[in-house]
Amino acid sequence: MKKLNWINKGVFTLNTVFAFLLQISLLVPYIPVKSFPKTAIFSLATPVLILLNIAFLVYWIVKWKRHFLLSFIILLLGYGQVSSLYQFSGTKNVVSQSAIKVMTYNVRIFDLYKWLDREGVSEEIMDMIKEENPDILCLQEFHDSKEKEFKNYKYRFIKYKTKGTGQAIFSKFPIVKRGSLNFPNSQNNAIFIDILKDNDTVRVYNLHMQSFHINPQDEEISQENSSKLAKRMGAVFSKQQVQTDIFVSHKEQCPYKTITCGDLNNNQYSAIYKQIKGDDVDTFDEQGSGTGKTYYFKYFPFRIDFILVDETIEVMSHKNRYELLSDHYPIISQLKI
Secondary structure, three states: OOOOOHHHHHHHHHHHHHHHHHHHHHHHHHOOOOOOHHHHHHHHHHHHHHHHHHHHHHHHHHOOOOOHHHHHHHHHHOHHHHHHHOEOOOOOOOOOOOEEEEEEEEOHHHHOOOOOOOOOHHHHHHHHHHHHOOOEEEEEEEEHHHHHHHOOOOEEEEEEEEOOEEEEEEEOOOEEEEEEOOOOOOOOEEEEEEEEEOOEEEEEEEEEOOOOOOOOOOOOOOHHHHHHHHHHHHHHHHHHHHHHHHHHHHHHOOOOEEEEEEEOOOOOOOHHHHHHHOOOEEHHHHHOOEOOOOEOOOOOOEOOEEEEEOOOOEEEEEEEOOOOOOOEOOEEEEEEO
16 A cells, blocks of 8 residues: 555545544434533434545545545444435335325425415415325424314314424224323424224324524624534433423324334434434335435435334335425335234
8 A cells, every 4th residue: 555645645634533423423313412412413413424434444444545444434333323314125125915004294284374385285285195195194394274174083182382383193994092191491392192993993193393493594703603503402302301201201102003204303423313213113224215315405315204103013105295385295104003
């Protein structure tokens, strides 16, 4: 191996910095949010750090330099997390009478305030839902003006946390129990229903974790306001942790298999996701393809909406739809119980 020239020395210095940052970000899910809330910000940067380290890995391989080992070892050690960034194969559709079709979608109150600056968005959302025709439908940021449009669902549970806005679960199966976790000091919430499917009782959770109220495309990111932004985000992570503890405590008391849907407002590299997921299966990891992005952001594919199921439930398919009708994209999965 020849010694590095000054350009490659600079590249390796950057490689070392980003490899170190990736190592920290992969450890973040194991760091208590309560103790170090601001460190959770690293989880949002994890996808970028993974891609940068892959780029460095390729660079050194092309240069035929053993320095590729730095990023290679870190990526290998975190393979379980790294692999969730992109799935190369999966099943989008299954035709099976035994499958339960589950859909989760943050509908942003059906574009009531015309964020998309065009007409007919609400009708397009309803048309999409009717086209998919899920057996179980979990909606976040539901609006009471749309209640009458779900007549084809005999069973439902809607909980409004603020005036006219809340969460809804629609089911084609009988509901034997329903409830709300009532997150304190927050407009966000988690609700649940127990459904009867043949001889099985299954619990379905619909989560909407604390929102950041930050638009990354419009929010000014500068040295001047970065500390304020970090403080705001740290406060949100702390609230999410409180909400997660409430949810996990409730779920641990459940005697049935569970399906957990919703908008976590956090990605798959976070401590929040790790705790909520527990031993469950992420349907995207099982049958997803591509990046599986669920949040509209021009510069990077964020995956913050999930369907997580009991490990005894077979994931038959996972599908993302990318019509821009909300700031989120819906996900649909077919499950065999």
